[in-house]
Amino acid sequence: xxxxxxxVIGVLLGYILRRGEMKLNVEIPVSVAMLAMIFFxxxxxxxxxxxxxxxLGISTLFAVATIAGSLLLALGVRT
Amino acid sequence: xxFLFLVIASLTLGIAVGQVYSPxxxxxxxxxxYVLIFLIGMDLGLNFxxxxxxxxxxxxxxxxxxxxxxxxxxxxVASLLLGIEPKWGLAIGAGCGWYSLTGPLIAQYSxxxxxxxxxxxxxxxxxxxxxxxxxxxxxxxxxxxxxxxATTMDTTLPVITKFGGRKVSLVAFVHGFILTSVVxxxxxxILSL
Numbered sequence: 001x002x003x004x005x006x007x008v009i010g011v012l013l014g015y016i017l018r019r020g021e022m023k024l025n026v027e028i029p030v031s032v033a034m035l036a037m038i039f040f041x042x043x044x045x046x047x048x049x050x051x052x053x054x055x056l057g058i059s060t061l062f063a064v065a066t067i068a069g070s071l072l073l074a075l076g077v078r079t
Numbered sequence: 080x081x082f083l084f085l086v087i088a089s090l091t092l093g094i095a096v097g098q099v100y101s102p103x104x105x106x107x108x109x110x111x112x113y114v115l116i117f118l119i120g121m122d123l124g125l126n127f128x129x130x131x132x133x134x135x136x137x138x139x140x141x142x143x144x145x146x147x148x149x150x151x152x153x154x155x156v157a158s159l160l161l162g163i164e165p166k167w168g169l170a171i172g173a174g175c176g177w178y179s180l181t182g183p184l185i186a187q188y189s190x191x192x193x194x195x196x197x198x199x200x201x202x203x204x205x206x207x208x209x210x211x212x213x214x215x216x217x218x219x220x221x222x223x224x225x226x227x228x229a230t231t232m233d234t235t236l237p238v239i240t241k242f243g244g245r246k247v248s249l250v251a252f253v254h255g256f257i258l259t260s261v262v263x264x265x266x267x268x269i270l271s272l
Contacts, residue, residue: 006117007263014124026122031082033115034179035089038197040108041183042093045194047101055194062157062199063206066172067226069153073145074225075218 083204083234086179090197112183116263119180123260139221139250143257146225147265150175167192170269175228175258176203176235184266203228207235212242220244224251229262231255 017024096102154172158165167185171192174181178200186193207227214223220243227235232255240248 004264004267006113007120010117010120010122011124012120014121014126016124017121018125024121024125026118026125030115030118030122033111033118035085037108037111037115037183038086038089038179039093039096040104040111041186041193041197042090042095043097043102043104044093044108044186044190046094046097046099047190055191055198058157058161058163059195059198059202061161062154062168062171062195063202065153065157065160066150066175066199066228067153067203067206069149069151069156069172070146070175070225070228071149071214071218071223073149073152074142074222076145 143254171196173265174200176200177229177262204230208238220247221250224254229258
């Protein structure tokens, strides 16, 4: 299933609820769903034989490169 | 900060369970992903506020675009350095620090790169929390907001507010808000290419 479908349905439902002036806090359901999903992501990852140091190394490189890329472009912005 | 520990604990527990037991949870992972995406969409629909965007100047509104483009380019450079297929690098970069969304979205196609997408973006958040106070000694605090990507409206906002000041906090919130609205569309778009 395409992720756009639940996303768009959610946006529309949220917008309709807001128009109907219904207050709804989705913070706790989001946190619970997120932790459950991260756990299942961990299970999926754990089933694959991966070198932990390799994973940590390339993750660090991606973190540094994406921060550097954003900063470099941002330095040209006058806010 | 406490939630960050819960996230790390949840991921570590999942990896340990996967390595030791290799359990079959069926499509529980996909179901929780779609539930989360739906809730994120609902949150966006409930809280979109155009007024806050109008309070800021046009130039502040271009900052998130530059953050996103820079992040994608950074991901591309990293993938080229590592000899990884550029699509993964572009998708990881497009996550802009939103690890809980980027990792699972990429994991639909590759468990390994899903883990890299998750950890890389999680580390971006951790690095922003630790390095933002140092970076603003040399860089304009408003421009340094770009470091945090989509996280600047929630998890990294307290650090940015504390060290950057109240004015920067509004820029940071809108910056994070715009990216949070865009990232759920950009990452799947890149992955579908």
